[in-house]
Amino acid sequence: MNFISQYILILLVTSILGGLFNHFKFPPVVGNLLAGILLGPAMLTLIKPNSFLELLAQLGVICLMFLAGLESNLSLLKKYLKLSLTIAGLGVILPILMLGIASLLFGIHLLEAIFIGIVFAATSVAISVAVLQDAGQLHSRLGSAILGAAVVDDVLAVLVLSIFSAVSHIDGNKNGLTDNWGINFLIEISYFGLVWLIYDIVPKLMNLVTRLSLPHSEVVFAFILTLVMSRIAEKVGLSEVVGAFFSGLAIGQTKNAKNIIKTIDTAGYTFFIPVFFVNIGLSVTFIGFIKEGWFILIMTILAVFSKYVAGQWAGKLFDFTKMESRSIGAGMVSRGEVALIVAQIGFMNHMLTQEIYSDLIIIVIMTTIISPIMLNHFLHKIV
Template structure:
């Protein structure tokens, strides 16, 4: 009964707020995040992140990233692989150094300083995907680079986290330094297996779906592949969103792409995806944060600027214009669920003191709230610049 009441409240609030957010030109996802903050422990206390809501939220981000993969152009992803790697590497190095400096400034222990860098090295591209979809820019050069870089970024962050937890932390979920090499090898095998999935498994499952004598057979087979790849990704120490994204790419190469896309979007956006965005806001709690306000503000500013400079610098090195580079950097600013998950893992592994945990979560959410505004602003400038250039060209002919 509690779950039904919570879902009713979330869907009612996100529908109303999303409508008015879009009407005044604010990304709908911002309204959904604010619903979580207002209705959650931070303000009214009407909603709390229960185990059931966490399950809905996890399905929401998996479906969102599956849709992102489904609507991505594989040829464009291949074409922009080089800039994606540049963006990801610099987008990890600069935030690690920047947030490590903040930790040293506030005299945090060395282990906690290192872990803080790992938290803010991560990127959650789910919010950027939503903004890019709203702007019809998901398959633009900037959008494709952001998607590719986010995957590489996620892998790098997971590897660094694995090393840090294995060498300095308390074992979490049975992972110790003894199986670090095995975990790394399993991740390599996982990425190698993606080629097999795209080439053979996904087309075979698509054909099976067409032959099934049940409604929406193709979509059911696609969801099975999505959840299966997300589950295996978690088993080998990666984020489930990585598996979901590549499952979407695999299905996008089959003849059932448009059918699956048409069926799965209404389900995702009607229920699961709004719950995911609200859940990020529900992690916010203002209790006891007054004394750490300076730390939160400095950490938030460094988190935003370091990702903007690092990822944007990587795009510039890869040959992008300053405007496009800034847009790519803005698309990588959001930390969202990836940073929250890493923070929780580190907290359980005793890599972070309870005193700083709430402040770090607050900084993650603040950086996540800023990200959609930055991305929309910079992408609008990119679009405006492209239109201006197209008007100038005929005059030069």
Template sequence: MGYIGTLSLILIVTAVAGHISVRMGLPAVIGQLLSGIVLGPALLGWVSATPFIKDFAELGVIILMFMAGLESDLQLLKKYWKPSLLVAVLGVILPVGVIDWCSQLFHLSNVESLFLGVTFAATSVSISVAVLKELNALDGKEGTTILGAAVVDDVLAVLILSLMVSLFGGQVGTSSSQSTNLGLTLAIQAVFFVSLFVVVKWLVPLLMKIGDALLVPTSVTLMSLVICFGLAYLADFIGLSAVIGAFFAGIAVGQTDYHEVIDRHIQPIGNAVFIPVFFVSIGLNMSFNGFLNDFWFIVVITVAAIATKLLGAGIGAKIAGFSWTSGYEIGAGMVSRGEMALIIAQIGYQGKLLSADRYSAVITAIILTTLIAPLLLRQSIHHQEKEKLEGSVHDH
């Protein structure tokens, strides 16, 4: 029963840390991420990344992205698909190129340098979603573009990773399947995205009506979770991120007449229990082993990771017609690497694409970008609001 004590400790510490963060004018996410670093191997060593914590955290990020999909405006997502594509593509190309070059300055091999570029090309939108929700900025044009771009971003990162593993790696086992024929994998993923249209349009509304007819408590919410976990599993099974499936499940359920009651039921489940564990689990990966030896490598990679996303995604947004202020907010929303980069780093480490002596330094850089991202996003949203306020004053 030790895991019950661990869960209790995580929940109380994240509640207090989140409260202190908000009182200091910071996003609650910062306190929750720092809780993982303090409780984990980096400092106190009271909590470790056990299979229980990992599974619980995975449920947390799936529920978080389902909530994001539930609150997303499908019409806005359709409207901003071109900017999302531009933001994602430039936000992948720049990190891959610059971090590849930076890594070679530290005498990493060509393959390892390229792999690091791919690792930092991925975006963990789940951190940004938490901040956007907290500041009620999720359903604006910038928030919508960030969500759309993050989905494209994850798909691109997974495709590049699949290609690298096929060309340079050993037989790497991901959470879904062994490295197989790349062409077949791409075809299956294409079919998945095409079939999402059928799921959103017809299947989910039908399932929700069936759920409504069941004579059990909260049957509608139960059916929505079945849809969420089912699509998350399918996405993971074909080699995509589970969060992509959960996000589209949220969008599909959000189009039905039941979205308000589901949102009201899901929020307490996610925010009270599962999501805090997810944020803590990221902090648990932090370690100060060899920190001083790799200090400059960590600093350079962290700065490059932040700057390339800010610039790449920001320039993509500007080309798509956004202002520089909006471009900065969108870029800030794409900075966080979180669980996506951690998973890719782990796959690369297992597949001999990332050496053991650099692994800890790379994990540290990923967590530093994840900690800094919410601060940048919050500051950019406040700057945007200030600019709008000044504009309305001038208009009058």
């Protein structure tokens, strides 16, 4: 099956399953994830992961996080910065401890056990963003808390990985610009100086762009800025979603934001974002699932529990309601592409065996499917 045929099939199946799940009050994103499992190596084997779909998926997650930044309330993000730091801090420490200790009990050696904990330290907020948007909660204090925590969480997880890379002699070039974690950390921090600069000059640049007699010039400028910020973030060792999110925040303060949201939302959710979720599902295989069943089951429970508890505790500490606190915890559960990238770094640098790496992929996918279901359940109980 050629690339175009694969793309047609993905758009068709995601539309059907997404609509079906939405009809029964489930997040459409779950239908998209299951579409990937259905079409991929796990079941029908009609589509296999390939570079074409990876490119579309990359554009999809960039669009998704750019929209999240565009639609975010910056004042709420600032207001709940302490909460975000608390959630992220607990959300990095608990998975490393819980999954690291559990790995040791399964007979895995120390360095590999620690690395497994690090794999599950980072949160993939893209899944939660889709659910929050569907529930109309992206602009709320709850949505701001989850978004802020996920961004901080990503930075902390990258820092922990950088330190571990230096100590355990993993090739630092896989994770940053140099093999010195201290320098990498300074470079990553300096990236946020660039973010501050961009935030200050974007309105002026947008005014210049809108004067050009070119069709959709403001949308083109916004998307170019997003791609550039994403690429730089990736180069300095951060996730590309961080760059896309902050680009969205910067564009969101301009008078052109509503028009840009409408255009990117239509194009993103029609052509790119569904492929991102499908591509995650394509990573699933059930090879060795029965043999490693107990390991996968227990580690999945711990992966969910560690993030959920961290978010719930922090929510209660900052006077969120019981259901809001549970929603924060559920929103932090998904690992998605961030954990997949970290796991791949470990596998390529011989920190993880092929068997453990395959098991971790399944666990990541399980958290990615469980998270939106949990979050959707708690959001519907918020009055």
